Structures are given as structure tokens and as C-alpha cells.
Amino acid sequence: MAETKNISLTLKVWRQAGPQAEGSFETHRLNNLSTDMSFLEILDILNQQLTLAGQEPIAFDSDCREGICGSCGAVVDGIAHGPERGGTLCQLHLRHFKDGQTVWIEPFRAKAFSIIKDLIVNRSAFDRIIQAGGFVSINTSSAPEANTVPVSRHVAEQAMDAAACIGCGACVAACPNAAAMLFVSAKISQLALLPQGQSERKRRALAMVAAMDREGFGSCGNQRECERVCPKGISIRSIARMNREYLAAALIGEE
Ligand code: FES
Numbered sequence: 001m002a003e004t005k006n007i008s009l010t011l012k013v014w015r016q017a018g019p020q021a022e023g024s025f026e027t028h029r030l031n032n033l034s035t036d037m038s039f040l041e042i043l044d045i046l047n048q049q050l051t052l053a054g055q056e057p058i059a060f061d062s063d064c065r066e067g068i069c070g071s072c073g074a075v076v077d078g079i080a081h082g083p084e085r086g087g088t089l090c091q092l093h094l095r096h097f098k099d100g101q102t103v104w105i106e107p108f109r110a111k112a113f114s115i116i117k118d119l120i121v122n123r124s125a126f127d128r129i130i131q132a133g134g135f136v137s138i139n140t141s142s143a144p145e146a147n148t149v150p151v152s153r154h155v156a157e158q159a160m161d162a163a164a165c166i167g168c169g170a171c172v173a174a175c176p177n178a179a180a181m182l183f184v185s186a187k188i189s190q191l192a193l194l195p196q197g198q199s200e201r202k203r204r205a206l207a208m209v210a211a212m213d214r215e216g217f218g219s220c221g222n223q224r225e226c227e228r229v230c231p232k233g234i235s236i237r238s239i240a241r242m243n244r245e246y247l248a249a250a251l252i253g254e255e
Contacts, residue, residue, distance in 0.1 A: 005035045007099040011046065013058055014106045019114050019122075025104070035095040039082060040065060040072060042094065059118040067091040067231060070166030073173070074119045075106040080170035080229040088168060088231045108173035112180070112216045123169050125215035126183060132211035133204035134187045136196050149195050162189035164232040171226035171234075177218030182226040184212050185242035186234050192245050202249035209246050 008031045016023030028046055040062050047057035063071040072089040076082035082092040097103060105119065113121040151159075165186035172180050188205055191197030197204070220239055227236050 005099070006032050007035060007094060007097065007101075009033060009042070009094075009097060009100075010102040011042075012102060012104045013046075013118070015058070015118055016107075016115050018117060023115070033094055035093065035097075037094050038065070038090055039076065039092040039094070040090045059116075059120045061120050062090055065090040068166065070168035073108055073121075073168050073170055075104075075108060075173055077104055080108060080173040081168070081231060085228070086231060086233055088166075088170075091231075108169050110169075110172045110178035110217070112178065113169060113172060121169070123167070125217070126167050126169065126180070128215060129180070129184055129208055129211045130187065133200065133207035134191070136191060137200060138196065151194060155193050159190050159193040162186045162193070162234065162238055165190075165230075165234055166232060168231060170229045170231065172217065174225040174229040175218065175220075176223055176225065177221050179220045179226070180212050180215070180217035181220040181239045181242065182230060182234055182236065184208055185238035188242045188245055189238045192241065201245070202252065205242065205245040205249045209242070 008029065011028045011030060012025040013028065014023055015026045028049075030042055030046060033042055033045070040060070043058060043060055050057050060074065061071045063069045065072070067088045067090060070088070073081060074089055076089070076092065081087060081089050082096070084092050084096050107113075107115050107119045108121050108123075109115075110121075112125045113123055116122050163186075165183060167183060169183070171182035172178050188208055191204060192201055220236075222236070224236055227234070
């Protein structure tokens with residue numbers, strides 16, 4: 001484990017008062033920051049200083065701060081969620097930065113993710129895609145005996161890998177086309193792989209892809225930037241599966 005040190009950083013933070021306002025970078029110097037701190041902790045410190053100085057604190061999203069919920073997110077030095085691979089912004093620690101470094105912080109940028117304020121973007125497009133088909137319509141009561149619905153280990157693992165998506169939106173922010181295909185394909189895959197997802201399988205693929213297009217996301221160009229920044233390591237193999245699901249549904253039609 002890296003030795004704890006204190007460092008100073010210069011932050012260039014994107015400030016934007018509202019969706020229609022013009023934004024710009026604001027410069028702040030922060031000293032005596034422990035390298036054990038997370039990136040959100042330094043934004044907390046900065047906000048405390050701004051508040052005490054009578055200035056508007058920086059708006060940013062967070063909730064669990066454990067890399068689980070998908071609420072946080074920003075582009076740090078040009079990389080969605082920052083330079084630490086496989087993590088969220090709340091799990092990005094200062095040990096990855098050098099003393100005296102200048103760090104640029106911007107919101108996730110995409111046509112479908114409008115900026116609400118500062119680093120907060122509107123990711124409700126993801127909710128509407130899920131509403132279009134990211135569910136199973138089955139009656140539930142007490143859980144059935146697990147062995148009555150056999151699922152092979154290999155398939156269960158693939159479904160769990162896809163289900164790990166936390167919907168943070170980093171894939172969209174990283175993609176040159178602002179495509180949401182990694183997100184949508186993960187949601188389609190997790191249900192298409194399991195017996196419980198079969199009843200609406202074709203309708204789901206058609207409806208979720210149509211919703212994705214309606215929201216203004218771009219198309220996958222196989223650049224794999226989404227895979228690079230995904231905090232849950234979701235593979236673009238999900239996108240290939242989504243394309244197969246969509247093609248089958250489009251050719252055969254809904255059942
Ligand atoms: S705050 Fe929940 S993943 Fe970062």
C-alpha cells in the first residue's frame with residue numbers, strides 16, 4: 001500500500017449556473033490534502049471553503065460513496081471517473097495525483113445528458129430506457145425453490161457480469177459518439193440470459209433500442225472507450241449480444 005503523504009493540487013473546476021447558462025473553468029488551490037482522501041472529499045473541502053467565503057458551493061452528485069450506486073461522476077483530466085481504471089469518482093484517491101498537479105474537472109458531456117448545474121448532469125434518459133423494457137412482468141410471491149429453474153454456472157456468471165452495471169453514464173461520456181450501447185446492452189443482456197427474462201425478450205430488445213435512439217444517443221463505433229472507463233468492467237461483448245437480440249427480434253418479430 002502506498003505511503004500516505006500530503007499534497008497540494010490546483011483544481012480547474014467547471015462552473016455552470018444552469019442548463020442555459022454559459023459555463024467556464026474556475027481555479028482553486030487546495031493545500032495539505034492527504035493522499036488517502038477520495039476525490040469527492042476534496043470537493044467537500046473546497047465546498048466548505050467556498051461556503052465560508054460566502055460563495056456558491058460546487059454542485060456534484062454523490063450518494064453511497066462506495067462505488068455502488070452510480071450517482072457520482074465527472075471527467076477528470078479528460079477521463080470519465082478519472083485516471084484510476086475500474087473505479088468511480090468517489091473511489092478515486094489522491095494517491096494517483098502528484099504534488100502540485102493541476103487537475104481539470106468537467107461534467108459528463110453528451111447531448112442526451114444536459115448539464116443541470118456545475119458537475120451535475122441529467123441522466124434521466126437512462127431511466128426512460130429502463131422504463132421502455134428493462135424489467136420482467138411476472139407475478140411474484142414467495143421465491144421458488146432455486147433448483148426448479150436450472151441455470152448453468154457459465155450463463156449465470158455472464159448474467160451477473162452484465163447486472164453489475166450501475167448506470168453511472170461514464171460509458172456515454174467516454175464515447176466519441178456519446179453512445180449508450182454499453183449501458184443498454186448490459187441491461188438487455190442480464191435479462192436475455194436468464195429464464196426469467198424470456199417472456200418479453202424480443203419486445204424488450206426492440207423497445208429499449210428504440211428508446212435509446214429517441215433519447216439522442218449515438219451509435220457504437222467499436223472504439224471501446226466505454227469499456228475502458230466502465231467502473232464495473234462490463235465488456236463490449238454485451239453490445240454484440242444486444243445487436244444479436246435486436247436483429248433476431250426485428251427479423252422474427254415480437255411474440
Ligand atoms: S457515490 Fe455511489 S458510486 Fe460514487
